[in-house]
Amino acid sequence: AKDTLLYLDGVSVSFDGFRAINNLSLVLQLGEMRAIIGPNGAGKTTMMDIITGKTRPDSGEVYFNGTVDLTGHDEAAIAMLGIGRKFQKPTVFESHTVEDNLVLALSGPRSALSALFHRQSQDEADRIDEILYTIRLFDRRHWLAANLSHGQKQWLEIGMLLAQDPKLLLVDEPVAGMTDAETAETAKLLRDIARTRSVIVVEHDMHFVRELGVKVTCLHEGSVLAEGSLDHVSNDQRVIEVYLGR
Numbered sequence: 153a154k155d156t157l158l159y160l161d162g163v164s165v166s167f168d169g170f171r172a173i174n175n176l177s178l179v180l181q182l183g184e185m186r187a188i189i190g191p192n193g194a195g196k197t198t199m200m201d202i203i204t205g206k207t208r209p210d211s212g213e214v215y216f217n218g219t220v221d222l223t224g225h226d227e228a229a230i231a232m233l234g235i236g237r238k239f240q241k242p243t244v245f246e247s248h249t250v251e252d253n254l255v256l257a258l259s260g261p262r263s264a265l266s267a268l269f270h271r272q273s274q275d276e277a278d279r280i281d282e283i284l285y286t287i288r289l290f291d292r293r294h295w296l297a298a299n300l301s302h303g304q305k306q307w308l309e310i311g312m313l314l315a316q317d318p319k320l321l322l323v324d325e326p327v328a329g330m331t332d333a334e335t336a337e338t339a340k341l342l343r344d345i346a347r348t349r350s351v352i353v354v355e356h357d358m359h360f361v362r363e364l365g366v367k368v369t370c371l372h373e374g375s376v377l378a379e380g381s382l383d384h385v386s387n388d389q390r391v392i393e394v395y396l397g398r
């Protein structure tokens with residue numbers, strides 16, 4: 153369909169004969185945010201690895217942006233196509249300011265040094281202002297990243313990914329270790345981002361998933377066990393059974 157951004161169909165991958173992903177299908181619309189839940193070992197990380205090209209599926213199709221077959225591309229190429237991934241541990245440059253972290257992310261590694269020593273164009277300055285505003289760090293642009301809270305560092309790293317202008321952002325447990333206030337703000341922040349981009353959030357914190365207020369996909373044994381609103385999914389008897397471990 154025209155509005156589909158990401159399309160996985162019948163995807164499987166095995167490690168040493170163990171099927172981590174088993175006939176997985178997923179459709180994500182342009183501008184949609186989706187929460188992925190599921191018990192440990194359900195295949196959430198492996199699914200993200202497949203989307204970003206870190207792991208190549210044994211079978212199945214992965215299409216991005218209509219006709220681009222991701223299974224034929226490596227990680228670097230997939231990042232260039234517009235898929236950004238945020239891992240749990242933030243990797244900001246602690247000894248640089250918030251703003252310079254974004255300048256560095258905007259320029260890419262090759263021209264990083266020159267980016268710090270040259271004047272920004274008006275376009276770049278506007279982009280950085282917009283990102284600072286989105287990640288709730290506009291008033292802290294001159295702070296050293298080292299002095300940010302854990303949650304603010306996570307936001308800065310999301311900002312660094314936004315500098316790459318991804319069409320799809322993959323986020324792994326963004327609120328782990330955050331305060332309640334930061335968690336609530338992160339839900340709003342991601343909803344803001346999802347106004348112009350698609351987002352996949354892997355999350356264990358069900359309160360946070362509720363705050364996101366988006367469609368939920370529950371994985372189990374490498375397949376989709378249930379999909380729909382959080383209320384629908386959390387009332388599904390099979391979902392209850394896998395979470396209670398019966």
Ligand code: ADP
Pocket residue numbers: 167168171172190191192193194195196197198199
């Ligand atoms: P989740 O992120 O939902 O906890 P994973 O995708 O990390 O699940 O793992 C799914 C299953 O695949 C687990 O049983 C895990 O042990 C296995 N697995 C994942 N990656 C590898 C790997 N590189 N080699 C062997 N087994 C793996």
